[in-house]
Amino acid sequence: MKRRLFVGLLLIACALSGQTxxxxxxxxHGGEVWIPGPPLxxxxxxxxxxxxxxxxxxxxxxxxxxxxxxxxxxxxxxELAGAGFIAVDDIASGSDGALAVAGYALSNDSRIASFIAWxxxxxxxxxxxxxxxxxxYMVALVPDGTIWAVGPVxxxxxxxxxxxxxxxxxxxxxxxxxxxxxxxxxxNGLAEVASGSYLRASPDRxxxxxxxxxxxxxxxxxxxxxxxNCPNGIWDSHSVGGIALSSANDVLVGGRExxxxxxxxxxxxxxxxxxxxxxxxxxxNGWDYILxxxxxxxVTHPLKFPGGNLRWFNWAESPAAASSH
Numbered sequence: 261m262k263r264r265l266f267v268g269l270l271l272i273a274c275a276l277s278g279q280t281x282x283x284x285x286x287x288x289h290g291g292e293v294w295i296p297g298p299p300l301x302x303x304x305x306x307x308x309x310x311x312x313x314x315x316x317x318x319x320x321x322x323x324x325x326x327x328x329x330x331x332x333x334x335x336x337x338x339e340l341a342g343a344g345f346i347a348v349d350d351i352a353s354g355s356d357g358a359l360a361v362a363g364y365a366l367s368n369d370s371r372i373a374s375f376i377a378w379x380x381x382x383x384x385x386x387x388x389x390x391x392x393x394x395x396x397y398m399v400a401l402v403p404d405g406t407i408w409a410v411g412p413v414x415x416x417x418x419x420x421x422x423x424x425x426x427x428x429x430x431x432x433x434x435x436x437x438x439x440x441x442x443x444x445x446x447x448n449g450l451a452e453v454a455s456g457s458y459l460r461a462s463p464d465r466x467x468x469x470x471x472x473x474x475x476x477x478x479x480x481x482x483x484x485x486x487x488x489n490c491p492n493g494i495w496d497s498h499s500v501g502g503i504a505l506s507s508a509n510d511v512l513v514g515g516r517e518x519x520x521x522x523x524x525x526x527x528x529x530x531x532x533x534x535x536x537x538x539x540x541x542x543x544x545n546g547w548d549y550i551l552x553x554x555x556x557x558x559v560t561h562p563l564k565f566p567g568g569n570l571r572w573f574n575w576a577e578s579p580a581a582a583s584s585h
Contacts, residue, residue, distance in 0.1 A: 286538035287524070287573040290557060293331040297567045306504075306552030306559040307353035307401065311570065314338075317348045324351060324359065324379075329554070331570065336383055340375070344368040350459070354401035357381035358432070362396035362409055376409060378432040389434030393417075394426060398459035400466055402480065406431055408466045410442075410454045424452040427468070429482055438482040447472040457497050460505040460552070467505045471497045475511065475527070491515075491525050491534035502550030504558060512537065512558065514550040523547045524558075539573075 295311070304313030304327075311327040320343070324336040336359075340346055343365040350362045359379040366372055374395045378387045393416065396409035407430045413423040425444045429437040444453045453470040460467045465485065466478045473490035491513065494500055501514025501524075511527040513534065524547065525534035539547065548560030548571060558573040 284577075286576045287540070287558060288576045289540050290572040290574040292569040292571040293329070294567060294569050295327050295331045295561075296333065302348075303502075303549070303563070304551060304561075305352070306554060308355040308357065309554060310353040310357060311551060311559070312351050312353045312359065314348050314351055318345070320345055322346055322348045324348070324361065326353065326357075326359075327570070334383075336379065338377070340365050340377075340388060342367050349396070350398045352399045352401050352459075354381075354405060355403050356405065358401060358405065360399045360401050360407045362399040362411075364395065374411075376407060376430060376434070378407065378434075387432055387434060389430065391428075393422065394428060394439075396428070397454040398457055398468075400459045400461040402461045402466065403463050404480075406437065408459065408461065410457065410459055410468055412452050412454065421452055425454060425470075427466075427478060427482060429480075440478075440482045442468075442476065442484075444470050444476070445472040445474050458500075458503045460503060462505050462509050463507055465505075465509065467503075467511060469497055469500065469503050469513070473497060473500075486529060488527060488529070488532055501547065502552075502560075504550050504553045506553040506558075507555045510553070510556075512550060515547060524550060 302314050302317050304311050309329060313325055315323040315325065322338045324338050326334045338346065338348065338361065345366040346363065348361055348363040352360045358381050361377040364372055364374040373390050374392045376389045376391055376396050376399060393414040395411040395414060397411040398409065400408045402408065409428050411426060412421045413426050414420065415422045423441050425442040427440045427442050431437060446453060453472040456471045458469040464480065468476045470476065473494060475488045475490065476484060477486040479485050504512045512524040514524055523539045524537045526537050528535055549563045551559045551561055556575060560571045560573065562568045
């Protein structure tokens with residue numbers, strides 16, 4: 261009875277303050293490591309235990325790279341047989357260190373083909389799946405090793421869209437497990453909202469922040485389980501200073517990308533609101549770009565060139581542990 265009374269009083273206090281218990285947490289600095297500056301043509305992302313990105317993303321030989329928790333960099337030359345030009349649109353890492361790459365390639369005689377490539381954790385195997393007329397713009401790897409992707413389906417060999425927003429689920433071998441047409445809000449008259457969007461995964465769901473600034477979650481059976489508008493003042497995905505989905509399904513977005521970044525906002529699914537997160541006082545004049553979660557630890561980077569520090573932030577149970585921004 262005493263325990264129930266305590267929980268009841270806690271929930272009442274949280275309701276009066278406008279916060280749930282989870283949102284009374286704060287982010288506290290948990291360490292950092294210096295890394296070379298990420299390439300200017302691609303914003304990297306943190307997945308599993310790796311930062312992943314690419315250089316020369318649109319060339320005859322993109323360079324994929326990873327950085328681990330100790331700041332050690334590994335590079336992979338990405339090649340496709342018969343391709344004179346390769347465009348890497350997105351790259352993701354799985355919990356086992358495998359990579360998924362989405363993009364398209366042009367042959368030497370100018371034929372186009374879209375693809376999803378899976379690269380094994382030891383980097384010794386590569387499986388490339390041609391996906392045209394589906395054009396995967398964003399990919400995510402989930403804990404069972406399968407690949408999720410979003411993008412449009414084209415009409416035959418044209419650049420016209422048959423279906424502008426499609427979510428697909430693949431095995432690493434390339435076998436398609438599921439495909440779903442998604443109704444998504446466009447931006448500035450554009451029906452296709454996968455380009456420039458964000459696709460993230462947790463142990464039990466896939467989260468998609470569309471270019472039109474809807475955050476949509478799907479179960480691993482490809483069923484939509486939630487849909488939320490972006491925070492007030494953010495109109496498209498390019499205005500967001502990064503997004504992260506933790507292993508416990510915390511969702512953080514990075515305020516805005518233009519000007520000094522605002523402190524992150526956390527999704528309250530029950531209220532369909534985004535609430536400011538308390539952050540250390542020394543970040544009050546400009547928050548880092550959000551790269552992703554390492555389990556429950558948030559990973560950020562100032563995106564200053566050259567070089568910069570990867571920074572880790574852990575949850576504290578009391579906002580007194582950090583200064584509110």
